[in-house]
Amino acid sequence: MPEMTYREALRAGMAEEMERDEKVLLMGEDIGVYGGTHLITDGFLDRFGKKRVIDTPIAEGGFTGAAIGMAMMGLKPVVEMMTWNFSFLAADQIIQNAAKVRYFSGGQVEVPLVIRGPNGGGVQLSAQHTHSLENMYGHFPGLKVVSPVTPNDAKGMMLTAIRDPNPVIFLEAGALYGTKGEVPEGDNAVEFGKARVAREGTDVTLISYGRQVNLCLRVAEKLEEEDDVSAEVIDLRSLRPFDSETIVESVKKTHRAVAVQEQWRWFGVASEVASIIQEQAFDYLDAPVVRVSGAEVPAPYARNLELAAFPSEDAVAKAARQVLYQEVSA
Amino acid sequence: MVPAESEHTGDGAVETQEQQQGGGSPVATDGEHLVDLYKKMVLIRTFEEATQRGFRQGKIGGYLHVYIGQEAVATGFLDAYKDGDKVITAYRDHPHVLLLGSDPKAVMAELYGKGTGLVKGKGGSMHLFDVENGFMGGYGIVGGHIPLGVGFAYAQRYEETDNITQLYLGDGSISNGAFHEAVNLSGLWGKDGMNPCLFIIENNQYGMGTSVERTTAMTDLAAKFNAYGVENEKVDGMDVEAVLEVAHRAADRVRETGKPYAVEALTYRTAPHGAADFFEKYRTKDEIKQWRERDPIGQLEHRLIERDVIDEDGIEEIKNEMKETMKEVVRFAEESEEPPLEELYTDVYTGGGVYTGEEG
Ligand SMILES: Cc1ncc(C[n+]2csc(CCOP(=O)(O)OP(=O)(O)O)c2C)c(N)n1
Numbered sequence: 001m002p003e004m005t006y007r008e009a010l011r012a013g014m015a016e017e018m019e020r021d022e023k024v025l026l027m028g029e030d031i032g033v034y035g036g037t038h039l040i041t042d043g044f045l046d047r048f049g050k051k052r053v054i055d056t057p058i059a060e061g062g063f064t065g066a067a068i069g070m071a072m073m074g075l076k077p078v079v080e081m082m083t084w085n086f087s088f089l090a091a092d093q094i095i096q097n098a099a100k101v102r103y104f105s106g107g108q109v110e111v112p113l114v115i116r117g118p119n120g121g122g123v124q125l126s127a128q129h130t131h132s133l134e135n136m137y138g139h140f141p142g143l144k145v146v147s148p149v150t151p152n153d154a155k156g157m158m159l160t161a162i163r164d165p166n167p168v169i170f171l172e173a174g175a176l177y178g179t180k181g182e183v184p185e186g187d188n189a190v191e192f193g194k195a196r197v198a199r200e201g202t203d204v205t206l207i208s209y210g211r212q213v214n215l216c217l218r219v220a221e222k223l224e225e226e227d228d229v230s231a232e233v234i235d236l237r238s239l240r241p242f243d244s245e246t247i248v249e250s251v252k253k254t255h256r257a258v259a260v261q262e263q264w265r266w267f268g269v270a271s272e273v274a275s276i277i278q279e280q281a282f283d284y285l286d287a288p289v290v291r292v293s294g295a296e297v298p299a300p301y302a303r304n305l306e307l308a309a310f311p312s313e314d315a316v317a318k319a320a321r322q323v324l325y326q327e328v329s330a
Numbered sequence: 331m332v333p334a335e336s337e338h339t340g341d342g343a344v345e346t347q348e349q350q351q352g353g354g355s356p357v358a359t360d361g362e363h364l365v366d367l368y369k370k371m372v373l374i375r376t377f378e379e380a381t382q383r384g385f386r387q388g389k390i391g392g393y394l395h396v397y398i399g400q401e402a403v404a405t406g407f408l409d410a411y412k413d414g415d416k417v418i419t420a421y422r423d424h425p426h427v428l429l430l431g432s433d434p435k436a437v438m439a440e441l442y443g444k445g446t447g448l449v450k451g452k453g454g455s456m457h458l459f460d461v462e463n464g465f466m467g468g469y470g471i472v473g474g475h476i477p478l479g480v481g482f483a484y485a486q487r488y489e490e491t492d493n494i495t496q497l498y499l500g501d502g503s504i505s506n507g508a509f510h511e512a513v514n515l516s517g518l519w520g521k522d523g524m525n526p527c528l529f530i531i532e533n534n535q536y537g538m539g540t541s542v543e544r545t546t547a548m549t550d551l552a553a554k555f556n557a558y559g560v561e562n563e564k565v566d567g568m569d570v571e572a573v574l575e576v577a578h579r580a581a582d583r584v585r586e587t588g589k590p591y592a593v594e595a596l597t598y599r600t601a602p603h604g605a606a607d608f609f610e611k612y613r614t615k616d617e618i619k620q621w622r623e624r625d626p627i628g629q630l631e632h633r634l635i636e637r638d639v640i641d642e643d644g645i646e647e648i649k650n651e652m653k654e655t656m657k658e659v660v661r662f663a664e665e666s667e668e669p670p671l672e673e674l675y676t677d678v679y680t681g682g683g684v685y686t687g688e689e690g
């Protein structure tokens with residue numbers, strides 16, 4: 001199977017859909033002449049022309065709203081948020097229009113829209129440029145929210161997102177744009193609402209999404225080596241719709257679970273995971289589900305503080321040992 | 331445009347100048363004052379070059395936006411700063427805070443992510459802050475700081491001071507809704523003399539890789555303020571003397587009337603947008619070269635020598651001195667300690683309180 005980077009996979013997904021479907025167009029800041037701040041759309045302007053690759057001013061609210069309008073007219077815009085941090089300026093359009101217009105029009109219109117861009121932190125961008133917004137957008141009925149972590153899913157979920165007749169919030173793992181993985185040739189569309197078992201195991205389930213999945217995989221190896229513990233790692237990858245079944249099945253097997261997220265603990269995805277497990281697998285649990293989250297502070301700049309603000313290998317390992325009763329909770 | 335008498339009351343005394351209707355003629359500042367401005371611009375340039383080295387060495391993280399090529403703008407305008415005034419800008423904020431008197435060591439230490447940094451290592455390059463010296467911050471969201479500055483100006487009149495706010499913004503922020511909402515408010519409140527806000531557009535021709543022509547069909551950025559009843563003009567932002575003249579006249583006027591005023595400074599960033607802007611596909615080498623010929627530091631240097639204010643040796647001496655100073659600045663940043671881990675949980679709420687999310 002051919003290998004490609006996460007970046008190339010996104011590019012392939014968008015380009016193939018643009019070739020296949022003339023209704024698909026791209027818009028965003030510096031995506032054309034500049035080639036995209038993260039070079040995701042490099043070469044697209046030359047290939048598809050400026051009618052389909054629109055460089056916008058720094059006007060997130062305006063161009064996202066215009067994209068929603070285009071979508072209501074039957075076009076299929078793929079909007080780049082240079083980073084999700086800037087989507088707060090577009091949040092009114094996303095939440096008040098994209099998520100709801102189908103409902104309040106009594107089903108007369110649809111919004112086949114994708115909004116994509118890098119989500120999450122980790123490179124010292126500090127408070128205003130470090131957010132993980134899956135819980136925020138996941139909160140609103142009418143939006144779909146996905147967060148691929150492998151190149152295969154980056155491409156396959158991009159295909160699905162563009163084809164979906166609903167607005168899709170496509171949260172990319174910005175820190176992983178350069179990472180490589182196998183991607184089959186041709187149409188590898190990945191269905192939304194299906195989690196991925198990233199590693200099989202029998203003793204404890206580590207549940208995560210985005211770049212934290214890789215952290216969980218590293219911790220799983222460490223637990224294997226140091227404690228002879230077999231950890232299963234689940235990559236949620238689709239947060240709305242959500243795959244309860246895969247998690248519940250795993251917990252029925254392992255009886256222990258740790259939910260890991262980069263975002264803040266309160267009102268987050270990990271809380272949802274813990275709640276679903278206690279509702280649907282209570283009798284199988286041998287320990288309370290533990291959440292590992294980002295520190296409850298705006299993101300700091302200094303490297304040492306930033307590292308302390310995000311889930312670490314040690315924190316996840318400690319949580320795993322806690323649910324395995326190898327370590328007593330503080 | 332209202333002719334005004336420009337009186338400089340800052341530390342480097344300047345003769346009062348009669349301004350002609352329409353302004354535009356350089357203030358005949360004395361030599362000493364010009365040399366002082368020259369030193370300030372060299373400080374900014376030398377500081378910025380040191381930050382670029384630090385970034386390349388991996389000692390500075392995150393984003394880094396430098397002011398190289400634009401020095402005359404902030405240097406000229408902040409010459410009109412008076413105690414109690416407030417200054418606010420976006421993320422290209424190193425020069426403003428240095429000109430207001432922050433210790434370059436603390437600024438550099440901030441970029442190095444150290445506990446001795448200006449904001450304790452918590453903000454980095456984009457979020458410098460020095461309230462004591464009138465600097466109300468560096469902000470990372472394009473356009474997001476503009477309403478805040480309008481609020482500062484209202485508060486200044488609410489408290490019946492004669493202070494003003496200098497609000498710096500980029501050409502790119504003109505497309506943002508916050509700009510239009512805030513300037514409208516400023517114009518409206520200004521009718522009652524309640525908004526002494528001096529808007530300074532640092533039009534460096536580009537917002538990242540997008541030129542002004544590719545961002546708006548009406549490229550006269552000063553004229554955008556007409557829609558909100560805010561009087562405005564343009565200035566050659568590569569010429570510190572021209573900036574100086576407008577700065578004092580505009581600041582005096584805003585101070586006197588409590589009405590906002592806007593100046594579009596035409597300038598150019600000869601450096602890349604950010605330290606990670608490698609390709610610069612959006613502009614030509616020739617364009618950069620042409621602007622470089624109008625480099626604000628080079629221009630002033632030339633004039634100082636021509637007018638016999640200083641000779642080439644004097645210029646060399648200033649530059650060498652600054653290089654030596656910068657070595658110490660960098661050494662301080664390098665040798666400082668990282669912030670203690672306890673800092674992670676401070677400053678979240680006023681009144682302290684450590685809220686980790688672990689309790690209860
Ligand atoms: C709301 C928002 N959108 C996008 C960005 C990313 N971004 C950072 S700087 C920049 C360009 C801004 O240009 P301008 O206002 O002209 O300021 P300059 O960098 O030229 O000083 C962009 C698009 C941002 N920080 N905030």
Ligand SMILES: [Mg+2]
Nearest residue numbers: 500501536537
């Ligand atoms: Mg600009």
